[in-house]
Amino acid sequence: MELWTGLVLGLVTSLHCVGMCGPIAVALPAGFPSKSRLIMSRLLYNAGRTVTYTALGIGSGIIGQTIAMAGLQRSLSIATGIIILLAVLLPTRLIHRIIPTQAVAKGTAKIKQVWGTMFRSDSLYALFIIGLLNGLLPCGPLYVALAAAAATGSVFGSAGFMFFFGLGTTPTLLATSLFGPVLGVSIRQRLAKLLPVGAVVLGLLLVLRGMSLGIPYISPNMDRSPTMIQQGQHPCCH
Numbered sequence: 001m002e003l004w005t006g007l008v009l010g011l012v013t014s015l016h017c018v019g020m021c022g023p024i025a026v027a028l029p030a031g032f033p034s035k036s037r038l039i040m041s042r043l044l045y046n047a048g049r050t051v052t053y054t055a056l057g058i059g060s061g062i063i064g065q066t067i068a069m070a071g072l073q074r075s076l077s078i079a080t081g082i083i084i085l086l087a088v089l090l091p092t093r094l095i096h097r098i099i100p101t102q103a104v105a106k107g108t109a110k111i112k113q114v115w116g117t118m119f120r121s122d123s124l125y126a127l128f129i130i131g132l133l134n135g136l137l138p139c140g141p142l143y144v145a146l147a148a149a150a151a152t153g154s155v156f157g158s159a160g161f162m163f164f165f166g167l168g169t170t171p172t173l174l175a176t177s178l179f180g181p182v183l184g185v186s187i188r189q190r191l192a193k194l195l196p197v198g199a200v201v202l203g204l205l206l207v208l209r210g211m212s213l214g215i216p217y218i219s220p221n222m223d224r225s226p227t228m229i230q231q232g233q234h235p236c237c238h
Contacts, residue, residue, distance in 0.1 A: 002152050005202075006145065006161035010168020012198050013141035017169050018176055024134060025177035031122045041127040042177045048131020049173075050166030053142070054159050056135070060150040061158025068153030074210045080151040081206030084144055088199045111136060135166075144199050151206050 028045060032038040067076045111133045118126040118133075135142075145165045149158040205218065213219035 002157055003160050003164045005148070006164035007168045009141075009145055009148070009198070009202065010165040011171070012168075013145070013165075013195060014169040014172035016141050016195055017173055020139065021134060021137070021173060022176050024130075025173050026180055027119070028127065028130065028177055029119060029122050037124075039178070041124055042174055044124050044128040045131040045134070045177065046166075046170045046174055048128045048133075049135040050131075050163060050170070052132050052135025053145075053162040053166040056142075056146055057149045057159040057162025057165075058155055060146045060162075061152065061155035064150035064153050064158055065155050073153040074212055076153060077151045077206050077210030079210075080147045081203040081208075081210065084147055084199055084203035084206065087140070087144065088196045088203070108137065141195065141199075144202065148202060148206065151209070 025042075025045070028042065030038065032041060064076060067073065114133060115130060118130050145162060149161040149165075152158050152161055208215070208219040211219055212221050214221045
């Protein structure tokens with residue numbers, strides 16, 4: 001279920017990706033001798049993004065697993081859900097004050113500096129590097145996904161969540177890089193308004209999950225009995 005959630009979240013947020021990363025996808029180097037090589041270059045670009053997302057998922061998973069091993073997985077899920085809700089509901093100006101904008105700006109400037117070289121190259125390697133760096137750009141939906149991934153309480157679960165998140169964002173960006181913006185601006189703007197709704201739903205689900213109400217799939221029992229811990233079993237699996 002967590003992996004499918006990552007995939008669906010990626011598919012939904014790809015509408016936001018078209019607006020933010022669409023210009024990058026359209027501007028990718030196109031001087032390839034064949035159509036098949038052009039398609040391969042676009043696939044490598046998206047593979048690079050997915051690799052970065054997965055690596056970031058490992059990092060968030062380490063944090064989540066450490067908290068879960070301390071017996072605080074329910075608290076982690078609730079806290080993560082509340083953070084996502086606050087990120088959606090709080091005024092943008094207040095969020096910008098919390099985020100270290102100067103550090104983010106410096107990191108983005110370095111990425112663009114490397115891009116300057118990569119965008120002048122027609123090698124497949126360059127397209128993969130562009131994708132890797134693209135995954136490091138500041139992105140609200142990405143932060144939401146990483147928070148949700150950390151709530152899995154597992155390094156492998158978090159990495160898998162972010163891998164499927166990357167896969168979910170691929171179809172829209174792949175189509176954009178090959179054919180240009182598929183959806184009109186007005187349609188993208190309307191669909192983008194659904195993103196906060198999706199984030200709120202995800203945040204509420206994480207809070208319900210942490211409350212461990214015994215509701216299958218939505219709020220399963222997350223408490224582990226000593227017997228299950230000794231046998232390496234999880235109550236959600238039985």
